[in-house]
Amino acid sequence: MSKEITSRAIDYSQWYNDLVIKGELADYSAVRGCMVIKPYGFALWENMRDALDKMFKDTGHVNAYFPLFVPKSLFEAEEKNAEGFAKECAIVTHYRLKADPDNKGKLMVDPEAKLEEELVIRPTSEAIIWNTYKGWIQSYRDLPLLINQWANVVRWEMRTRLFLRTAEFLWQEGHTAHATKQEAIEETEKMLHVYADFVENWMAVPVIKGVKSPNERFAGAEDTYCIEALMQDGKALQAGTSHFLGQNFAKAFDVKFSDKENKLEYVWATSWGVSTRLIGALVMAHSDDQGLILPPRIAPHQVVIVPIYKGDEQKALIDTKAYEIIKELKALGIRVKYDDNDNNRPGWKFAEYEMKGVPVRLALGARDLEKDVVEIARRDTKEKRVVPLEGIAQYVQNLLAEIQVYMFEKAKIYRDEHITSADSWEEFVKLLDEKGGFISAHWDGTPETEEAIKDKTKATIRCIPLENTQEQGKCILTGNPSTQRVLFARAY
Amino acid sequence: MSKEITSRAIDYSQWYNDLVIKGELADYSAVRGCMVIKPYGFALWENMRDALDKMFKDTGHVNAYFPLFVPKSLFEAEEKNAEGFAKECAIVTHYRLKADPDNKGKLMVDPEAKLEEELVIRPTSEAIIWNTYKGWIQSYRDLPLLINQWANVVRWEMRTRLFLRTAEFLWQEGHTAHATKQEAIEETEKMLHVYADFVENWMAVPVIKGVKSPNERFAGAEDTYCIEALMQDGKALQAGTSHFLGQNFAKAFDVKFSDKENKLEYVWATSWGVSTRLIGALVMAHSDDQGLILPPRIAPHQVVIVPIYKGDEQKALIDTKAYEIIKELKALGIRVKYDDNDNNRPGWKFAEYEMKGVPVRLALGARDLEKDVVEIARRDTKEKRVVPLEGIAQYVQNLLAEIQVYMFEKAKIYRDEHITSADSWEEFVKLLDEKGGFISAHWDGTPETEEAIKDKTKATIRCIPLENTQEQGKCILTGNPSTQRVLFARAY
Numbered sequence: 001m002s003k004e005i006t007s008r009a010i011d012y013s014q015w016y017n018d019l020v021i022k023g024e025l026a027d028y029s030a031v032r033g034c035m036v037i038k039p040y041g042f043a044l045w046e047n048m049r050d051a052l053d054k055m056f057k058d059t060g061h062v063n064a065y066f067p068l069f070v071p072k073s074l075f076e077a078e079e080k081n082a083e084g085f086a087k088e089c090a091i092v093t094h095y096r097l098k099a100d101p102d103n104k105g106k107l108m109v110d111p112e113a114k115l116e117e118e119l120v121i122r123p124t125s126e127a128i129i130w131n132t133y134k135g136w137i138q139s140y141r142d143l144p145l146l147i148n149q150w151a152n153v154v155r156w157e158m159r160t161r162l163f164l165r166t167a168e169f170l171w172q173e174g175h176t177a178h179a180t181k182q183e184a185i186e187e188t189e190k191m192l193h194v195y196a197d198f199v200e201n202w203m204a205v206p207v208i209k210g211v212k213s214p215n216e217r218f219a220g221a222e223d224t225y226c227i228e229a230l231m232q233d234g235k236a237l238q239a240g241t242s243h244f245l246g247q248n249f250a251k252a253f254d255v256k257f258s259d260k261e262n263k264l265e266y267v268w269a270t271s272w273g274v275s276t277r278l279i280g281a282l283v284m285a286h287s288d289d290q291g292l293i294l295p296p297r298i299a300p301h302q303v304v305i306v307p308i309y310k311g312d313e314q315k316a317l318i319d320t321k322a323y324e325i326i327k328e329l330k331a332l333g334i335r336v337k338y339d340d341n342d343n344n345r346p347g348w349k350f351a352e353y354e355m356k357g358v359p360v361r362l363a364l365g366a367r368d369l370e371k372d373v374v375e376i377a378r379r380d381t382k383e384k385r386v387v388p389l390e391g392i393a394q395y396v397q398n399l400l401a402e403i404q405v406y407m408f409e410k411a412k413i414y415r416d417e418h419i420t421s422a423d424s425w426e427e428f429v430k431l432l433d434e435k436g437g438f439i440s441a442h443w444d445g446t447p448e449t450e451e452a453i454k455d456k457t458k459a460t461i462r463c464i465p466l467e468n469t470q471e472q473g474k475c476i477l478t479g480n481p482s483t484q485r486v487l488f489a490r491a492y
Numbered sequence: 493m494s495k496e497i498t499s500r501a502i503d504y505s506q507w508y509n510d511l512v513i514k515g516e517l518a519d520y521s522a523v524r525g526c527m528v529i530k531p532y533g534f535a536l537w538e539n540m541r542d543a544l545d546k547m548f549k550d551t552g553h554v555n556a557y558f559p560l561f562v563p564k565s566l567f568e569a570e571e572k573n574a575e576g577f578a579k580e581c582a583i584v585t586h587y588r589l590k591a592d593p594d595n596k597g598k599l600m601v602d603p604e605a606k607l608e609e610e611l612v613i614r615p616t617s618e619a620i621i622w623n624t625y626k627g628w629i630q631s632y633r634d635l636p637l638l639i640n641q642w643a644n645v646v647r648w649e650m651r652t653r654l655f656l657r658t659a660e661f662l663w664q665e666g667h668t669a670h671a672t673k674q675e676a677i678e679e680t681e682k683m684l685h686v687y688a689d690f691v692e693n694w695m696a697v698p699v700i701k702g703v704k705s706p707n708e709r710f711a712g713a714e715d716t717y718c719i720e721a722l723m724q725d726g727k728a729l730q731a732g733t734s735h736f737l738g739q740n741f742a743k744a745f746d747v748k749f750s751d752k753e754n755k756l757e758y759v760w761a762t763s764w765g766v767s768t769r770l771i772g773a774l775v776m777a778h779s780d781d782q783g784l785i786l787p788p789r790i791a792p793h794q795v796v797i798v799p800i801y802k803g804d805e806q807k808a809l810i811d812t813k814a815y816e817i818i819k820e821l822k823a824l825g826i827r828v829k830y831d832d833n834d835n836n837r838p839g840w841k842f843a844e845y846e847m848k849g850v851p852v853r854l855a856l857g858a859r860d861l862e863k864d865v866v867e868i869a870r871r872d873t874k875e876k877r878v879v880p881l882e883g884i885a886q887y888v889q890n891l892l893a894e895i896q897v898y899m900f901e902k903a904k905i906y907r908d909e910h911i912t913s914a915d916s917w918e919e920f921v922k923l924l925d926e927k928g929g930f931i932s933a934h935w936d937g938t939p940e941t942e943e944a945i946k947d948k949t950k951a952t953i954r955c956i957p958l959e960n961t962q963e964q965g966k967c968i969l970t971g972n973p974s975t976q977r978v979l980f981a982r983a984y
Binding site for chain 1: 519521522523526527528529530531533534535537538554555556557558559560561562563564566567568571574578579580581582583584585586587588589590591597598599601610611612613620623624627628633639643644646648660662835
């Protein structure tokens with residue numbers, strides 16, 4: 001009857017795919033590495049996007065839209081950025097198809113419609129945007145420029161996974177321009193805090209804020225700040241990044257401004273982004289073997305009402321009551337779905353909404369109505385209670401708030417239990433293999449050591465936490481002196 | 493001081509470009525035929541998108557997201573559709589760049605990273621979506637499927653114009669699947685009415701609803717419904733289309749469902765879309781030689797407040813009052829901007845917001861404050877009045893509603909004056925050349941005649957209006973018998 005999900009214990013990776021597919025968040029497509037975001041998954045993304053968008057606007061940013069295409073000559077202007085993305089670029093070389101003379105009804109690329117200059121499909125938009133900013137920035141009066149764009153980007157990944165790593169994905173990318181280094185660094189940090197606020201308070205996923213090691217920096221950045229989350233299998237997931245770009249792009253695209261003393265200076269830059277990848281993080285941070293568990297603040301449906309009845313007479317009574325409840329819930333701004341579809345039985349519906357992670361379910365039966373009560377079930381704890389219909393909307397509103405907090409606390413306890421210190425290589429490897437999670441260990445600060453640790457264990461430095469404690473120690477691998485512990489983990 | 497705009501009378505086309513660029517709606521980009529939508533233009537688009545999105549959801553539709561890429565083999569499956577778009581497709585042929593050995597620091601397309609099958613960048617998404625629907629539709633219980641997507645699409649146009657015709661543009665495309673022909677036709681018509689409602693009541697642009705002649709039909713459609721608007725130069729602009737696709741895509745992608753009698757049937761389809769082109773229509777329908785005129789319901793700022801003061805003391809008093817007014821306006825849901833930027837003088841600001849088409853301007857001066865009054869200016873009529881500060885928020889709210897109605901009525905009077913009947917070829921040509929607008933004339937119903945009229949005059953059949961009067965007549969060109977008049981115009 002209900003859809004089968006592989007359990008986490010048996011195959012974590014298959015469990016994840018089952019949730020995404022059977023929870024109707026996304027589907028595979030006919031295009032290699034690209035997914036279809038299904039209506040339920042897209043409604044979730046819309047809620048996430050709208051919340052983030054408001055946070056961006058509240059911090060003074062405006063939206064705009066820049067071209068999908070980046071001419072190759074612009075793409076290669078900032079060399080490190082170009083080098084970082086060159087291997088995963090989709091390239092447009094032609095602008096026309098024509099009838100294939102050898103294949104009736106088929107088309108072929110028209111060789112006469114070859115572009116003079118190839119176009120890269122944006123894997124990120126620094127190049128096209130900074131080329132545009134050049135025309136918009138003359139004086140300090142034009143700064144800061146605080147622009148965000150919601151867009152699709154393409155990175156030709158060889159191994160793809162729904163939401164976590166797809167050739168095309170949806171994201172937002174903020175691109176700001178500033179008169180001073182200090183202001184740009186403040187912006188970079190501000191947006192990191194906005195991301196952390198969103199992921200913790202809307203997605204109920206605790207994160208660690210930190211700075212990337214040089215190996216893990218965004219191509220073209222001076223510094224990459226990140227938020228790192230922990231999944232239930234003990235692997236970390238980078239949930240968002242905010243980059244201080246220095247003057248690299250301003251120099252590559254010759255973007256200068258005249259300051260108050262009329263001196264020409266290069267502009268300082270930041271960029272920051274989160275993507276549909278966050279949905280993967282959300283799924284893996286909270287869900288269980290029965291399906292998705294979505295936090296109330298972003299769940300497409302916060303409440304589902306399932307009527308339980310025999311015959312039209314009972315149905316009519318329940319309908320009346322249900323519409324009353326729906327009206328009350330909507331008045332409180334609660335997103336509620338009434339599923340009185342006759343094709344499916346209540347048990348099937350219960351399993352379906354468990355699968356889809358709807359935070360609260362009301363089962364409204366004829367006998368309950370007589371007693372003026374309703375059965376209310378929490379998706380996260382699976383707790384069921386029978387409560388009075390009187391005041392039900394307020395009860396539900398409180399419960400949703402409680403679930404939101406509880407989900408975050410639960411994830412935070414798990415996360416905190418999975419930050420472990422290691423003081424020897426043996427301990428480090430054992431923790432990685434047996435416990436997982438973040439491992440706090442000394443590192444000698446060299447890219448070579450980081451690379452060697454990655455080669456041996458597949459663990460990378462997830463971040464150097466903000467306001468990290470400074471302490472003397474010895475590098476976990478080389479024994480060389482170290483001044484601080486950093487967080488290692490295997491990661492998505 | 494203020495930015496110069498070419499007047500309509502001197503060069504209508506340049507006037508339009510000036511408005512778009514100097515009104516800061518969009519900018520040219522480094523990519524041939526692609527534009528940058530600037531923050532002010534994007535805020536306008538967001539208001540349009542949000543209003544439309546709500547209308548789609550209120551009529552039962554949900555959003556989803558499908559891949560940007562269409563494999564060539566899918567693209568060519570529906571032959572008429574493929575033929576219609578083949579000549580304007582951007583094609584991805586490679587997925588990697590590499591260092592160019594002959595050109596230090598430069599990149600080249602890696603010939604070893606050639607795709608086995610080329611990918612078309614979606615010019616429209618019927619192919620990729622119907623290929624996906626095949627997996628989603630088995631039974632009548634899966635129908636109707638009412639899905640919309642907001643996306644970027646690419647059509648490689650040779651002659652582009654900001655908003656009106658760009659290689660990449662933003663749009664929404666609805667793609668619905670139905671069990672019966674009747675239901676699909678009803679959906680097609682329903683969405684046409686939604687579009688007309690939006691364009692008339694939000695954009696304040698009157699439209700004529702009709703059906704396209706076969707020559708002007710969407711490639712792959714059985715019937716194309718459209719709304720046609722009239723611009724101030726007498727040219728028509730197709731503002732939205734809604735297509736009844738019959739079973740063409742279901743057959744091309746083999747999408748069948750089992751009906752209630754368990755019989756397998758092909759699914760019936762519709763698709764419908766509007767794009768950022770609407771912004772072009774908005775600009776050309778309302779604006780004047782001083783700049784944009786935006787209707788209040790979608791204007792990014794509905795009200796701008798400009799303080800007029802000398803010295804900090806006056807400024808402080810005005811600030812206090814301004815924040816009071818802003819609070820009252822915001823409480824009524826009115827979008828207000830307070831421009832107290834010290835870098836520009838009031839006169840510059842007046843010209844700037846006139847250029848940007850902000851519907852209402854309040855000039856708040858120290859002497860006004862003493863008398864408890866404020867000067868209020870309408871952008872559309874340029875009328876100025878001094879009104880009491882007492883009750884100003886309510887006054888503004890009423891005025892915004894009045895402007896919205898007035899703009900529509902004004903545009904409708906112009907439009908109605910520019911629907912003219914022609915009963916001879918001479919009259920027809922004279923009207924086209926001297927008056928412009930829609931010309932209602934008899935047509936013998938053949939594609940050949942339509943083509944001939946187009947060749948001779950550049951006028952096309954914009955539509956056959958819904959519920960068109962049937963009357964005997966003679967074709968304007970051939971003299972052959974005709975049963976109805978249709979609307980001709982030169983068009984964007």
